Amino acid sequence: xxCKIKMKNIWLFLFVLVVAACGSTTxxxxxxxxxxxxxxxxxxxxxxxxxxxxxPVHVSDKEWNRLLAPLKRxxxxxxxxxxxxxxxxxxxxxxxxxxxxxxVDLAEARGKREDDFQMDCIDETANxxxxxxxxxxxxxxxxxxxxRPVHRGYLVDGRWPHNAVTVRDLKSNELYVIDAFxxxxxxxxxxxxFDEWVDGWRP
Numbered sequence: 686x687x688c689k690i691k692m693k694n695i696w697l698f699l700f701v702l703v704v705a706a707c708g709s710t711t712x713x714x715x716x717x718x719x720x721x722x723x724x725x726x727x728x729x730x731x732x733x734x735x736x737x738x739x740x741p742v743h744v745s746d747k748e749w750n751r752l753l754a755p756l757k758r759x760x761x762x763x764x765x766x767x768x769x770x771x772x773x774x775x776x777x778x779x780x781x782x783x784x785x786x787x788x789v790d791l792a793e794a795r796g797k798r799e800d801d802f803q804m805d806c807i808d809e810t811a812n813x814x815x816x817x818x819x820x821x822x823x824x825x826x827x828x829x830x831x832x833r834p835v836h837r838g839y840l841v842d843g844r845w846p847h848n849a850v851t852v853r854d855l856k857s858n859e860l861y862v863i864d865a866f867x868x869x870x871x872x873x874x875x876x877x878x879f880d881e882w883v884d885g886w887r888p
Contacts, residue, residue, distance in 0.1 A: 710883055712834025712848045718811045725749055725819040730785040731808040733801040734794070740785040749819075752776050756825040763828035763854040770820070770829065770852070771863060771873040777816045779871030790870040806866045810834050810848040813865055813874070817850060828855055835862060837883045851879065 718736055723729065726746070729739035744752075755773050760766040782788030790804045804812070817831045832851040839846060849864040862882040865874035877886050 710835045710837065712836045712850075713807060713810060715811060715814050715834065719815070723815060725822065728815055730781050730787055731811040732785070732787045732790070732804050733808070734803065734805045735807045736811050738801055740787070742781050742784045744780065744784075748780065749823075752780065753820070753823055753825060756820070756823075760828060763856055766826065766828045767852060767854075767861065767863075767876055770826070771876060773820060774813060774816055774863070774865070775868075775871055775873040777819075778812065778865065781812070781816075782870040788870050792867050792869050792872075794866075804866075804870075806846075806848045809865045810850055813850045813863065817852075829853065830855055832860060835879065835883065837885070849882070 718731060718739075721729065725744065726749075727741065727743050729741050732738050732740065753773060755769040755776075756766070760769065779788065782790065785802075787802045787804065789800070789802050794803050794805045814834060820826065821831055829852045832853050834848055834850050836846065836848050847866070849862045849866065851860055851862050853860050860879035862877045862879055863874045864877060864882065867888045868874055875888060
């Protein structure tokens with residue numbers, strides 16, 4: 686009898702954990718991916734699914750000046766700044782892809798699973814978060830602010846787990862998801878309102 690009660694309590698505890706998790710949209714912890722002290726000139730690109738591989742990349746100051754050019758002007762709206770932002774992110778990914786071999790990465794990880802240079806949403810989120818940090822350090826964003834990654838889907842809710850990065854519109858306070866998983870390497874990521882994305886948005 687005591688055993689049955691204990692098992693019932695265990696299942697109840699697990700159920701509470703699952704419900705609590707499903708109520709959270711907090712994304713992955715990025716700490717484990719950046720233990721090496723990355724800089725804009727020397728960092729590592731995650732790939733091979735869930736950052737199984739990290740390839741070192743060097744980007745010169747001259748290359749960074751070119752990459753950041755679309756953001757080096759004033760924008761009338763936060764939306765216009767976000768449009769320029771995703772263009773910069775795409776250009777960084779394209780250059781990093783050529784230097785790391787991940788330029789073969791296809792949208793939605795459509796490559797073969799054994800292809801070490803394909804990326805899943807965790808790879809994309811880790812890399813984009815790093816690129817965000819470098820852009821933020823440059824002080825070029827005036828109308829938007831980077832926020833922590835977000836998550837949706839827990840299998841038990843019938844949806845596949847998915848992660849992405851976000852920015853917040855400083856005027857409207859609205860959160861937007863920038864999702865690179867659904868684009869080939871070097872293509873501008875999608876920008877989606879958070880509520881729409883977390884409800885299951887797909888292109």
